[in-house]
Amino acid sequence: MGERKFLHANAAIAHGVRLARVPVVAAYPITPQTSIVEKIASFLAEGEMEAEYIKVESEHSALAACLGASAVGSRAFTATSSQGLEFMHEMLAYVSGGRYPLVLAAVNRSVALPWSIWGDQQDSIQQRDTGWIQLYLETAQEALDTTLQAYRIAEDHRVLTPVMLCVDGFLLSHTEEIVEVPDQAAVDAFLPPLDLPFKLDVDYPATQGMGAFGQQYARWRAEQQQAMGRARGVIGEVDAAFGVAFGRSYGGLVEAYRMEGAELALVAMGGIVGTAREVVDEMRAEGRPVGLMKVRAYRPLPRAEIRAALNGLRAVAVVDRDCSFGYEGALCTDLKAALHGLASPPAVYGFIAGLGGSDVPPEMLRDIIERAAAGEASKDEGEFVGI
Amino acid sequence: MRALEEIRFHGRGGQGVVLAATILGTAAAIYEGKHATSFPSFGAERRGAPVTAFTRIADAPLRRRSQIYQPTIVVVLDDSLFASVPVANGLVGGGWLVVNSHRRISELGLPASARLCLVDATAIAREVLGVPITNTTMLGALAAATGVVGLAALERAISDVLPTALVARNQAAARAAYERVVARV
Known part of the structure; x- marks a missing residue:
């Protein structure tokens, strides 16, 4: 059994990242996302989590740092909102095209102009065609649970596609409610360590980030599309398995x-x-x-x-x-x-x-x-x- | 208590308004088996500016995520807000207005339909905490006047939410306000 806490979705996601034993976090602060990475930083400071927290000068670099971590076979996490997500846009396609199974929390916020810190889903909807799985969440509990599910979905060898958790700014990110925080042992049983089929390894030198032309390029894209198709089944499977393990599930798709x-x-x-x-x-x-x-x-x-x-x-x-x-x-x-x-x-x-x-x-x-x-x-x- | 209580806190940046909503929600949800949600409504996030925060407490699961327009309880941490913020806006008939003030009721211009609890929380906070931060004191007054949450649950929530060094004094401040209000009614 887990522990019942009174948390907003941002804190719930931070617990999810801690429980998923994510060893690399890179992010740049922006409202209403900031309290996710603040909570993660506090876990690190208190010794409740072990990870490399990479401080970066922009969201573009944050996702690039996560890509690097994933390329050598590490789980990684980042979070952003609005202008930050827009600034990540170029790297989003690098990550999905490179089939790096990252998880990103997009805490939904309006985009400028007019400037606004408040919530809507324009920011993540604008990233619809970047090749990421997008899951839209309803409660803080679902946000924590889906953080755990997201790694299992993304890292499934049938999928190998990054997941964007779309979390309504303020409606979720700043609304506190009852959340059951699962035990580490139960999460470890649900979410095995990352096992990537291909990764950079100094003992077996190879390159990633190659070029492809014409038919080769098209074939690569077709494979991404097929992986998305398989993700439909995997999202359902993982949600059902989560239900068996924790007694909560969300209907899959x-x-x-x-x-x-x-x-x-x-x-x-x-x-x-x-x-x-x-x-x-x-x-x-x-x-x-x-x-x-x-x-x-x-x-x-x-x-x-x-x-x-x-x-x-x-x-x-x-x-x-x-x-x-x-x-x-x-x-x-x-x-x-x-x-x-x-x-x-x-x-x-x-x-x-x-x-x-x-x-x-x-x-x-x-x-x-x-x-x-x-x-x-x-x-x-x-x-x-x-x- | 009503099946759904909608509580609105008014204060100024730096007075712990948002934390008051968190503590109240924690007390009800974690220690009294109720359902609760707490959320802030930041204006300009700066010290001294008017701030509001909200807590819903219900017997049944709370699923709505809309704003609160007709609170059943309004808590005012700073009576200087009466000059600029319509704090009693939308308060339901028979709803509670819990106000921190050393002034007389007649000076505040409050609606006749509200039930009123006036407490000099600043004096209690200065006395018990040594600083005029009134959020936990006002929660004690709120608990005593409205019964929306019990003092024991409140003290446990204060212990969960505040840094360890501040817990005992803030529990004492809540208790002092609770006892003073109870003694009066």
Whole structure:
């Protein structure tokens, strides 16, 4: 059994990194991520964790340092937000293309301009196509548990793809709640030491970071795509194994909540899913056929699960905390594509809410569901709500 | 206690407002078997600026992550805020207002619908802690007035959250405020 503590998601993730015995951490401070690496630094200072903490001059260097650690066969961790994640952009593709199984906590924050320290998911959504697995988390407990799951997923030889933990700034990063911190022995049994098939070794000199051209390059990319496909299965397997070991699991790629007999569904990612659960419970108590689908894995996109969960529904309301300017929320577009060709697809309505840390109260989510149910919203472009 | 208590703390940067919410949440969640969440709402993060922090305490699991607009309890650590911050905004009818002040009630201009607990926490903090930092003192007053958390749980939470050297004095400050408020009601 673990120990019950009152922690925010940032502290919970730091515990996860400690329990995963990560020997290399490199990061540059930025709100709202900073308290993750502060907590890790405090673990190191108190002797509760052994790791090389590499101080760097930028986020770009932080991820480069982690890449170096991974190249010689070490687990590594970094965390960032917003401008920091944007500054890492170049290195993100180096890491995923090099198949280095790193874990990065992206504590979601708006991007400038206008400048804002507050939360939305624009920063990680902008990194959608960098080849990283992206998992969007709902609670501090899920953040700790998924940190442990993320190493096992990334390091699985069928996957060898880095994982980005997407953690809503403030909604999760600064909200304290009950978290069970697992025992080290239980974590050791769940997460074996890293065993990379290829690593730099002075006794067997070889190089990494090579060039590839034309068909060779395309083949490499196809392999990344295939690994993402296999990751769908591995994410589910690892979540199920975690459930057996610790008694908690999160539905793997997606969680369907109260979808039995639903005619309407709300679809969302991250911290607002918690608020949405209360709204759905309330409407169900009134006899309304409303359900909720939490998208936990955004990349790889759980196409089959989305189709199975939403087939035959009358209407679906998708809430994005991001905007792909000139079209709509990114999750909404992906969801429409995933549903394409179904025999009886639901009408999909996109809503953009909670940007720049603006509040998403239960009444707003309820109103979104009602508008979708009445067919009052646009099916073509995302509609900004609460502005 | 209501099935859901929503508590809003008002103070100034440096008075331990955010820590007050953490201690209260720890006391309720870890030591009284309740469900709780605590979160700050930083404005400008600087000493002296108005700061608010929040704690939700409930019997059932807490899943919502939206802001609190209609608190059931408001705790004011610094009565100079009355001049610039509408501290009683949204307070539900019959809700508690727990205020640190040495002034008279009539001087503060408080809403008639609120239940009021006025305590000179600054004097207690100066006396017991030696510094005018009133977060733990006000938590003692909050516990005595509203019963939202017990004193024993509060003392254990103070021991968890504060650095070891500060624990005993802050427990004493919470206890002193608790006893003074209890003696009055």
